[in-house]
Amino acid sequence: MKPILQVHELAKQYGDFTAVKGVSFEIGEGEIFSLLGPNGAGKTTTISMLACLLQPSAGEASIAGHSVRREPQAVKRLIGVIPQDIALYPSLSARENLHFWGQLYGLRGKERGQRVEDVLELVGLRERAQDRIEKYSGGMKRRINIAAGLLHRPKIVFMDEPTVGIDPQSRRAILDMVKAFNQQGMAVLYTTHYMEEAEELSDRVGIIDHGELIAAGTQRELTERIGSTETLVLHIDESQDANQLAHALEDLPGVIQSTVTDHQVSLVTPSAREVLAGAFGRAEALGTRVRSIDIQEPNLEAVFLQVTGRALRDN
Amino acid sequence: MKFLALLRKELTVLSRDRLAVVMILIAPLVMTTVMKLAFGNIGNGTNLPIIPVAVVDLDNGQIGSALVNLLESDALSDLIVVTEVEDLETARDLLETHAVDAVVAAPANLTEAIFSGSGGEAAISVYGDPGQPFAVGVVRGIVQRFTQYVAAGSTSVEVTFQQLIETGRLTEVTHAMKGEVGERAAFAALESDLVSFNEVLSGIESVKSEFNWFKFYALSMASLFILFSMVTAARTLLADHELGTLTRMRTTPTSPGTIFGSKVTGMVLIGLVQTIILMLTARYFMGMTWGDPLAVAVLTIIMVLSAAAFGLAVASFCRSTAQLNVAGAAVVMILGAVGGNFMPRIIYPEIMRTLSLIGPNAWVIEAFQKVVLLNGTLSDITTEILALLGLTVIFSVVALFGLRRLVR
Ligand SMILES: Nc1ncnc2c1ncn2[C@@H]1O[C@H](COP(=O)(O)OP(=O)(O)O)[C@@H](O)[C@H]1O
Ligand SMILES: [Mg+2]
Numbered sequence: 001m002k003p004i005l006q007v008h009e010l011a012k013q014y015g016d017f018t019a020v021k022g023v024s025f026e027i028g029e030g031e032i033f034s035l036l037g038p039n040g041a042g043k044t045t046t047i048s049m050l051a052c053l054l055q056p057s058a059g060e061a062s063i064a065g066h067s068v069r070r071e072p073q074a075v076k077r078l079i080g081v082i083p084q085d086i087a088l089y090p091s092l093s094a095r096e097n098l099h100f101w102g103q104l105y106g107l108r109g110k111e112r113g114q115r116v117e118d119v120l121e122l123v124g125l126r127e128r129a130q131d132r133i134e135k136y137s138g139g140m141k142r143r144i145n146i147a148a149g150l151l152h153r154p155k156i157v158f159m160d161e162p163t164v165g166i167d168p169q170s171r172r173a174i175l176d177m178v179k180a181f182n183q184q185g186m187a188v189l190y191t192t193h194y195m196e197e198a199e200e201l202s203d204r205v206g207i208i209d210h211g212e213l214i215a216a217g218t219q220r221e222l223t224e225r226i227g228s229t230e231t232l233v234l235h236i237d238e239s240q241d242a243n244q245l246a247h248a249l250e251d252l253p254g255v256i257q258s259t260v261t262d263h264q265v266s267l268v269t270p271s272a273r274e275v276l277a278g279a280f281g282r283a284e285a286l287g288t289r290v291r292s293i294d295i296q297e298p299n300l301e302a303v304f305l306q307v308t309g310r311a312l313r314d315n
Numbered sequence: 316m317k318f319l320a321l322l323r324k325e326l327t328v329l330s331r332d333r334l335a336v337v338m339i340l341i342a343p344l345v346m347t348t349v350m351k352l353a354f355g356n357i358g359n360g361t362n363l364p365i366i367p368v369a370v371v372d373l374d375n376g377q378i379g380s381a382l383v384n385l386l387e388s389d390a391l392s393d394l395i396v397v398t399e400v401e402d403l404e405t406a407r408d409l410l411e412t413h414a415v416d417a418v419v420a421a422p423a424n425l426t427e428a429i430f431s432g433s434g435g436e437a438a439i440s441v442y443g444d445p446g447q448p449f450a451v452g453v454v455r456g457i458v459q460r461f462t463q464y465v466a467a468g469s470t471s472v473e474v475t476f477q478q479l480i481e482t483g484r485l486t487e488v489t490h491a492m493k494g495e496v497g498e499r500a501a502f503a504a505l506e507s508d509l510v511s512f513n514e515v516l517s518g519i520e521s522v523k524s525e526f527n528w529f530k531f532y533a534l535s536m537a538s539l540f541i542l543f544s545m546v547t548a549a550r551t552l553l554a555d556h557e558l559g560t561l562t563r564m565r566t567t568p569t570s571p572g573t574i575f576g577s578k579v580t581g582m583v584l585i586g587l588v589q590t591i592i593l594m595l596t597a598r599y600f601m602g603m604t605w606g607d608p609l610a611v612a613v614l615t616i617i618m619v620l621s622a623a624a625f626g627l628a629v630a631s632f633c634r635s636t637a638q639l640n641v642a643g644a645a646v647v648m649i650l651g652a653v654g655g656n657f658m659p660r661i662i663y664p665e666i667m668r669t670l671s672l673i674g675p676n677a678w679v680i681e682a683f684q685k686v687v688l689l690n691g692t693l694s695d696i697t698t699e700i701l702a703l704l705g706l707t708v709i710f711s712v713v714a715l716f717g718l719r720r721l722v723r
Contacts, residue, residue: 051566052565052566053562053565053566073568073570076566076567076568077568079566081563081566083559083562083563083566085559086559087558087559087560087562087563088558088560089324089328089558089560090558091327091328091331091332092324092327092328092331096327100320100324101563101567103316103317103320104317104320104321104564104567104568104569105567105568106316106317106568108316148563
């Protein structure tokens with residue numbers, strides 16, 4: 001597959017602090033690549049350097065062969081950057097906003113008019129296009145926010161955690177939109193700290209933590225790395241101490257790793273069935289009531305847990 | 316193309332912003348109308364109350380008596396009424412008992428001091444009743460004109476001596492010589508050169524007869540509201556930052572110069588439109604006359620430029636639009652008070668008058684007064700124009716430095 005984006009040892013330093021520590025990866029034409037990592041991992045910093053908003057401290061990145069350092073104007077013509085927060089003019093209508101952003105992408109006349117209608121169609125807001133953005137619901141604003149980044153048919157679209165803090169319905173709409181415009185041939189660089197989103201969307205996933213790209217590959221490649229482990233999740237009452245239980249389960253025979261997320265204790269194990277009885281026994285001994293359990297097949301969460309030693313949603 | 320798109324967006328967004336429309340169009344028109352209703356019927360200077368003044372001539376030289384003659388002349392008789400007194404104590408008593416509003420004192424040896432070249436030590440003093448700032452300001456204005464005139468006269472004597480020495484026709488000039496010849500020259504200049512002497516009078520005369528509160532406020536409002544509206548327009552730059560639209564623009568293939576240039580162009584256009592509407596309204600609906608068109612046009616353009624730079628400089632100190640709304644209004648009001656938008660600066664004490672020159676509005680008012688009230692032309696306001704250009708440069712540099720943080 002021909003790469004559209006190539007990143008080589010890209011790094012960003014803020015004073016003494018290194019936010020991104022030399023990451024390297026590639027995204028192929030038409031591919032969806034997710035950067036999966038917790039808050040503070042360096043996702044926004046990385047994407048900002050690729051969007052020419054931030055000067056890299058070291059390393060190189062290029063879009064279709066154009067360096068982000070030396071040819072930012074050429075790069076900007078090829079990328080569509082979708083800001084995490086709505087970046088539109090509230091007092092302009094959706095259509096006025098789109099025409100404005102289209103003009104900044106250099107679209108003219110009929111072509112622009114056509115593209116504006118196309119993206120309105122794509123995000124399903126053609127009938128409301130003449131309304132001012134300030135009259136829109138949050139979800140509708142987000143859809144126009146995305147549409148504005150697609151007007152010039154970018155080769156690759158950057159989306160930085162587009163679903164943070166929004167309702168499940170809007171989230172669904174956004175994920176479906178990503179798939180829809182990807183179908184039209186645009187590659188996607190998608191950052192998230194939600195494992196399910198990375199799983200649902202991505203052709204390939206990069207796991208990033210503390211500014212380092214720890215692992216990258218297809219989901220199958222990644223899960224194969226951790227072998228045939230399962231994750232046993234114990235859901236306990238809110239009133240009870242999950243940390244105490246996790247600690248008690250650490251040395252249970254068959255448990256590789258024991259971690260706490262909210263009111264859950266996750267155990268990585270070769271066989272969930274075999275540790276189940278022992279886990280219940282220790283919980284009872286502590287007086288902790290287990291409300292329900294889940295047994296999960298190898299997934300990205302488990303991969304993250306194993307390569308970083310922490311749960312993705314610790315924070 | 317992109318520039319026009321940005322400019323159009325700028326104007327559309329502002330036209331849909333209620334606060335901006337009020338600040339930029341409605342408020343100045345309302346204020347000017349109020350000024351017309353309040354001051355429109357107060358006619359020319361003849362309606363000003365006659366100001367009682369005491370004069371003390373301790374000089375007993377030609378300049379002292381020229382000053383007394385000037386103050387007592389017919390030309391000023393409908394502006395001031397003069398009592399000559401023997402000494403300063405008597406004059407101060409009159410001032411303290413409110414019998415006069417101001418005292419003008421020519422110090423001993425004034426004539427000699429000025430024409431022997433050490434004029435600085437012996438200056439004419441004006442003491443005023445603090446309760447009568449306007450009256451004191453008028454008297455101070457008259458004395459100032461007189462002093463300027465005398466200074467010009469003594470300089471010409473100095474130059475003449477210099478030429479005589481340089482051409483070898485005179486080898487040594489003593490103080491006494493200077494004093495003697497200078498005295499005679501000055502006397503001639505003041506007393507017999509009626510043409511120039513009349514200039515002093517006619518200058519004062521025209522201030523007096525042309526001074527009109529409505530005209531003053533009309534030009535003053537123009538120079539005040541341009542500051543308000545440019546601060547308001549500069550707000551859109553911070554708004555773009557807050558909305559994330561500035562960052563978004565930077566992800567498109569659009570140069571920062573185009574983005575910033577369109578912003579400034581938008582501000583200048585809005586400023587020009589505001590001022591022209593204000594001027595035309597005052598002209599056609601309120602009987603205002605604006606004076607020499609070329610001078611007014613040049614002054615208007617430089618006023619708008621300096622105000623735009625000022626607005627951006629103020630914005631560069633503010634973290635948010637909310638902060639700018641409050642800080643901007645406060646700064647403009649203070650500058651308005653200091654710069655003489657509410658009261659003619661002539662009545663301010665010397666130090667305040669100097670201090671006020673840090674703001675563009677004081678220069679604008681000064682220049683407009685020369686053009687509108689004194690029928691001045693472009694050549695009469697070069698100092699003000701240059702000062703405004705200088706301020707524009709300073710504000711722009713401050714703004715550029717401060718606003719760089721928005722693109723980091
Ligand atoms: N301008 C900055 N100055 C200093 N540190 C920063 C700056 N921006 C981000 N960081 C730090 O860099 C790290 C990575 O941040 P970021 O890229 O925003 O992470 P993410 O998007 O994955 O949550 C964080 O620890 C953050 O605090
Ligand atoms: Mg982030």
